Amino acid sequence: MDILVCGGAGYIGSHMAQWLAEHDHRVTVLDNLSTGHREAVRWGELVEADLLDPAALERAFAGRRYDAVMHFCARSLVGESVRQPYDYYANNVAGTLNLLEAMRRHGVERLVFSSTAAVFGNPVADLIDESHPKVPINPYGASKLMVERILADAAHAHGLRSVALRYFNAAGALPEHGIGEAHACETHLIPNVLRAALGTGPALQVFGDDYPTPDGTCVRDYVHVQDLARAHALALDYLDTHPGTHAFNLGNGRGFSVREVIATASAVAGTSIPFERAARRPGDPATLVASSRRAREEMGWHPQWTELAPIVESAWRWHREPRY
Numbered sequence: 001m002d003i004l005v006c007g008g009a010g011y012i013g014s015h016m017a018q019w020l021a022e023h024d025h026r027v028t029v030l031d032n033l034s035t036g037h038r039e040a041v042r043w044g045e046l047v048e049a050d051l052l053d054p055a056a057l058e059r060a061f062a063g064r065r066y067d068a069v070m071h072f073c074a075r076s077l078v079g080e081s082v083r084q085p086y087d088y089y090a091n092n093v094a095g096t097l098n099l100l101e102a103m104r105r106h107g108v109e110r111l112v113f114s115s116t117a118a119v120f121g122n123p124v125a126d127l128i129d130e131s132h133p134k135v136p137i138n139p140y141g142a143s144k145l146m147v148e149r150i151l152a153d154a155a156h157a158h159g160l161r162s163v164a165l166r167y168f169n170a171a172g173a174l175p176e177h178g179i180g181e182a183h184a185c186e187t188h189l190i191p192n193v194l195r196a197a198l199g200t201g202p203a204l205q206v207f208g209d210d211y212p213t214p215d216g217t218c219v220r221d222y223v224h225v226q227d228l229a230r231a232h233a234l235a236l237d238y239l240d241t242h243p244g245t246h247a248f249n250l251g252n253g254r255g256f257s258v259r260e261v262i263a264t265a266s267a268v269a270g271t272s273i274p275f276e277r278a279a280r281r282p283g284d285p286a287t288l289v290a291s292s293r294r295a296r297e298e299m300g301w302h303p304q305w306t307e308l309a310p311i312v313e314s315a316w317r318w319h320r321e322p323r324y
């Protein structure tokens with residue numbers, strides 16, 4: 001198939017492009033390179049365009065015939081979204097509307113959309129399935145939920161077929177393919193732990209150790225980016241037989257505390273990783289663990305990276321020798 005990967009220069013999008021190319025699809029990457037990396041575009045042509053620029057989008061679609069769009073472009077930092085909500089609604093909602101309009105004009109009827117666990121807000125269940133209440137507690141989660149609602153309206157009005165995939169904590173890398181996680185301002189736990197181990201980042205701060213969890217630190221469900229990419233491919237297949245709009249939660253269904261992640265990273269790196277206690281980070285729920293039963297049963301998604309250590313090890317190999 002001929003697939004437009006919006007945000008394909010970013011962390012998850014670049015792993016998607018690798019997967020698609022390996023499985024004989026034709027990839028075109030659309031990215032404004034605001035947070036993505038030119039060096040991460042190793043499969044397919046790069047079209048530099050911003051979703052907030054409808055004329056540039058029009059040029060990106062003109063003369064092409066994409067079978068589907070995979071949409072990874074987004075601002076995605078919870079804390080930043082609280083401080084700069086307009087940026088989040090503009091990029092994530094208005095930008096997506098421009099993309100949907102370009103797709104409609106050019107007859108592209110399939111979309112796989114990057115959504116997030118942040119659409120649920122504070123969990124009211126141990127395992128979060130798709131029926132969990134959706135009450136986002138920050139503009140990032142709200143912006144993604146708005147798009148999910150727009151996709152339902154687009155299905156009714158224009159026959160758009162779409163799947164929203166709600167990632168829990170994306171992690172890991174494919175250093176053997178020259179891609180991994182590289183954010184200019186890193187806020188995520190695993191990269192920060194590994195950079196502390198390597199001495200290339202500041203000492204690790206553990207944000208809160210008085211949560212109602214077994215060791216007092218927050219619990220998260222880490223899922224490898226390659227498994228996320230695989231889920232996108234299955235989602236496209238799913239749309240063959242399932243018109244309308246759909247959503248699936250993606251995680252391994254097992255939670256690991258911040259302290260467990262540090263211990264795993266210490267074992268992988270073969271060194272102790274010093275850390276200091278810090279205040280809770282505003283907006284962090286104590287525990288976020290996915291039920292991905294629906295993705296397993298309906299799409300046949302079976303994550304291959306089910307253990308934390310290999311996920312962290314793949315990230316460790318990347319962080320030791322990042323290409324960008």
Ligand code: UFG
Nearest residue numbers: 116117118168169187188189192205206207218258281284
């Ligand atoms: N943490 C630390 N120190 C750090 C970085 C993180 O203690 O230096 C802690 C956080 O407080 C949190 C856990 O590690 O408890 C994981 O934090 P991340 O920043 O790696 O990931 P989040 O759980 O905050 O983010 C995920 C997804 C987002 C989603 C969010 C919803 O990546 O897309 O959950 O809460 F919005």
